Amino acid sequence: MPCPWQPDGLGRGGLVIYNSEYWTGWPLSKAHLTNTIVHEVLHALGLDHPNTDLDGDGTVEP
Known part of the structure; x- marks a missing residue:
């Protein structure tokens, strides 16, 4: 159940799952x-990439 008093702009929830079954042969450093x-x-918390083109004009907003 989502928080009933979330401020505008916050994500409603998210699910992050890491299944190591698909990582066979894919070496990943700890970092x-x-x-x-x-x-x-952070995506699950509602944040987007900082370099997102918000209005779709092909330019990343400052």
Whole structure:
């Protein structure tokens, strides 16, 4: 159940699953794995990439 009093702009929830079954033969450094987990958790919290073209004009907004 989502939080009933979330501020505007926050994500409603998310699910981050890492299944090592598909990583056979894919060596990942500890730093890369940590970065990926943090990256996806922040998406689950409702954050987007900082270099996103918000209005679709082909230019990243400052």
